[in-house]
Amino acid sequence: MTEQQSLFQRMKFLIYAGGIFFLYFYYGVLQESITRTRYGEEKEKFTYSLALVFFQCIVNAIYAKLMGMFVLKQGEDTTRPLYYASCSLTYLLAMVSSNMALQWVNYPTQVVGKSCKPIPVMVLGVVLGRKSYAWKKYVFVLMIVIGVALFIYKDSKAQSASSGEGLGLGEVLLMLSLTMDGLTGAVQERMIAESKTKSGHMMLNMNLFSIGYLSIALLVTGEIFSFIGFVQRFPEVISKMITFSICSALGQFFIFLMVSDFGPLPCSVVTTTRKFFTVLGSVILFGNKLSPRQWSGTFLVFSGLTLDAVFGKSPKKTVEEDKESKE
Numbered sequence: 001m002t003e004q005q006s007l008f009q010r011m012k013f014l015i016y017a018g019g020i021f022f023l024y025f026y027y028g029v030l031q032e033s034i035t036r037t038r039y040g041e042e043k044e045k046f047t048y049s050l051a052l053v054f055f056q057c058i059v060n061a062i063y064a065k066l067m068g069m070f071v072l073k074q075g076e077d078t079t080r081p082l083y084y085a086s087c088s089l090t091y092l093l094a095m096v097s098s099n100m101a102l103q104w105v106n107y108p109t110q111v112v113g114k115s116c117k118p119i120p121v122m123v124l125g126v127v128l129g130r131k132s133y134a135w136k137k138y139v140f141v142l143m144i145v146i147g148v149a150l151f152i153y154k155d156s157k158a159q160s161a162s163s164g165e166g167l168g169l170g171e172v173l174l175m176l177s178l179t180m181d182g183l184t185g186a187v188q189e190r191m192i193a194e195s196k197t198k199s200g201h202m203m204l205n206m207n208l209f210s211i212g213y214l215s216i217a218l219l220v221t222g223e224i225f226s227f228i229g230f231v232q233r234f235p236e237v238i239s240k241m242i243t244f245s246i247c248s249a250l251g252q253f254f255i256f257l258m259v260s261d262f263g264p265l266p267c268s269v270v271t272t273t274r275k276f277f278t279v280l281g282s283v284i285l286f287g288n289k290l291s292p293r294q295w296s297g298t299f300l301v302f303s304g305l306t307l308d309a310v311f312g313k314s315p316k317k318t319v320e321e322d323k324e325s326k327e
Contacts, residue, residue: 011259017258019253020254020271023250024251026247027248027251030244032102034240034244035238039234040234043232044230047226048230050214051098053092053210054215055241059246059248061211062249063163063249063250064207064253065202065204074198075198077195077197077205079191079202079205083191086187087187088207088209089209089316090184090187092210094177094181094184095176096317098173105175109170113178114177116145117178117180121143121264122180122185123304124183140310140311143307144305146297147296147298147299147301150294150296163282175318185268185292191270192263196220202256205255258270280319
């Protein structure tokens with residue numbers, strides 16, 4: 001790669017990262033506003049995670065289709081439908097469980113918990129994607145693990161003062177979300193390696209499969225009917241959901257560009273690093289207070305992420321890639 005090409009790649013990376021940072025910061029603010037606001041005289045909570053993600057996926061799919069028709073000309077898609085089906089299912093489960101966790105944990109806890117995303121991406125990348133990483137990356141990931149442990153650890157006073165069962169369920173949902181994130185990254189690695197899947201194709205097809213899955217889930221659970229009733233009582237939530245979904249569509253487009261051009265692991269590092277600013281925004285805007293121990297854990301998490309972004313080496317070639325390069 002020439003110096004000019006290298007500079008162009010760095011510029012692309014910065015543009016993608018900047019888009020992800022800005023759009024998902026506002027996305028996070030809107031998400032907490034939707035899920036934690038008390039509506040009406042009865043102080044009702046918005047508990048319709050499936051409906052929120054369904055609305056989000058529809059906007060994402062429309063956006064991806066329009067981009068494919070008028071802006072991006074990415075040619076024929078040769079990716080196997082099975083990859084899209086499995087990838088969209090894990091992606092969907094990660095998003096729904098993460099949104100549901102907000103009913104039991106505050107947004108900073110969700111954000112720092114989701115900052116563990118590089119861990120399952122790495123582990124499942126090694127197991128399923130046959131990747132290998134530099135030793136520094138394992139050290140930086142260990143820093144993230146310790147930081148998250150410090151953040152979510154509850155001392156005896158905190159445990160006695162709060163509902164352990166509720167908080168436990170929120171943390172289990174975050175663990176499920178992280179596992180699904182790792183599986184999504186591993187399948188995306190396969191898609192890119194085998195079919196050179198483009199960002200527009202990936203975004204459109206994953207969201208279309210997600211819409212199908214969610215349609216079934218909404219009907220089976222009956223959530224669609226209670227959601228319609230909630231919106232009729234509190235129509236102001238619609239404007240928040242539209243803005244939330246537009247931020248999601250634009251942010252997701254940058255994410256798929258990042259995955260397609262640089263791979264899932266650099267993308268997970270960028271998306272988790274931006275969450276530090278989301279934590280600060282949540283503390284400032286919504287009054288979510290953090291203890292000194294939690295601030296220490298937050299600092300350790302994002303120090304590990306920053307060091308990884310600056311000093312972590314790119315993944316070494318897989319065995320199959322190495323053979324191909326020799327041939």
